[in-house]
Amino acid sequence: MERSEGGGGRLKDATKLKGQRFFLLRNVENLSPSQKERVDWILESHKEIGIVYGLKESLRDTWDYDSGYGAANHLLDWLITAERTGISALRDIIKVVDNHFSEILNWFRSKMNNGVMEGMNSVIQAVKRRARGYRDWRNLRTMCYLRGSGLC
Known part of the structure; x- marks a missing residue:
């Protein structure tokens, strides 16, 4: 049974993306030049993945703030931006960040982890x-x- 022409492009994209997830999860500074090229290709060719990747990096930037006030503003902006994308895959992480908002900010007061x-x-x-x-x-x-x- 052969696949229709309309679904073939999507199948090819899925095949090209297979195994690339871990490059997207790693920190940008830990990627080799060839891995960075793969990530750049994925982000350019898959708009929704690019948006989510940008949000991931932005959320990671929360820890770069010196004060809880700046981090709180950043997290609020992040939540609003993530909600406005309308990407359903983000619902769970938005809920986690929102539910643990004060606990995340506790780190800026105590600088302690578990x-x-x-x-x-x-x-x-x-x-x-x-x-x-x-x-x-x-x-x-x-x-x-x-x-x-x-x-x-």
């Missing part, structure tokens, strides 16, 4: 695996304190 907590969690998980179960939670707590302090 890396320390993730590290502590990995130590606790290692203690749990190593013991294969404790008689009660107090023993687990004690081992976590000992391991976290470096005594054992």
